[in-house]
Amino acid sequence: MKTIKISLLILLFNILFINAQYLKGEKKYNQVETIEEEYQFLEQSPDNIVVIDNVYGSIDVEGYNGKTIKIEVVKKVSADTKQDVAEGMQEIGVKSSKKGDAVYIYMDSPYSKFDLETGNFQHHEFNFGSRRNYKHRKKRMYKYRLDFKVKVPKNVSIDVKAINKGNITIDNVHGKLLIVHNVNGAIDMTNVSGQTDVNALNKDINITYAKNPTKESWFKSLNGDINVLFKNGLNAEISYKTMNGNFYTNFDVEKTTPQVSKIKQNSKRGVKYKLNKRKNFKIGNGKIPFHFDQLNGDAIVKK
Structure with a gap:
């Protein structure tokens, strides 16, 4: 009899725990995929720059003695149904573009737009054609995040931006220009050098220089x-x-x-x-x- 009572208590606890997690915003189903890619510049130049744009998730950049840009992105999608997870896995991804001495790496989604001519990345949660299109918008039924790990030639410039649910770390990068912006996450930069433009809206910025900037910089x-x-x-x-x-x-x-x-x-x-x-x-x-x-x-x- 005691065994039955204990089993019922355990079952009740598990149900309450699952319901609590659900109420906190946890989704019932999730799927994880790792994306690995390598890129090279169209032309080798002292002005080479790697541009990375992410919306949900972290970005870790490490400089190394090589000429290839290597990325590993962990994509996670969660939802209340398997169908919504499958839709998220299909819609969310990573793309890249090249122009001159720049390589652009950015999140791809129905809500994102990249203009190669200007190098401008934009993200809108609903893909409106115009304001009057609000009746036909489709609500996203899944959550997602992309966590980037990127290895770059250590002497290239970087332009790295993130928005939500992730920090940015930069290590051993010594380019002409270091642009690092994060809206809701922290920025940590170690063993770096170059003209600097950093902006963390709501979190701390920590920087350790290997060599002091020799040009005007912004913090x-x-x-x-x-x-x-x-x-x-x-x-x-x-x-x-x-x-x-x-x-x-x-x-x-x-x-x-x-x-x-x-x-x-x-x-x-x-x-x-x-x-x-x-x-x-x-x-x-x-x-x-x-x-x-x-x-x-x-x-x-x-x-």
């Missing part, structure tokens, strides 16, 4: 902290703007005069002068402009 985060480890001998003209955060550094700094801009007026009062609200100071000889923009986070610059 932006709305709600996260920016942590940057530079090499000794940094020469930077820092401009910093924040609402609720602070700037910390163990470099020796020297305050500089705030920039003043002229605003033309139509009245007879002449020219109005406006003081720049950014904080300005220099490290070393202050040759290279670095821009830090935040709302709620702190910037921590160390050597």
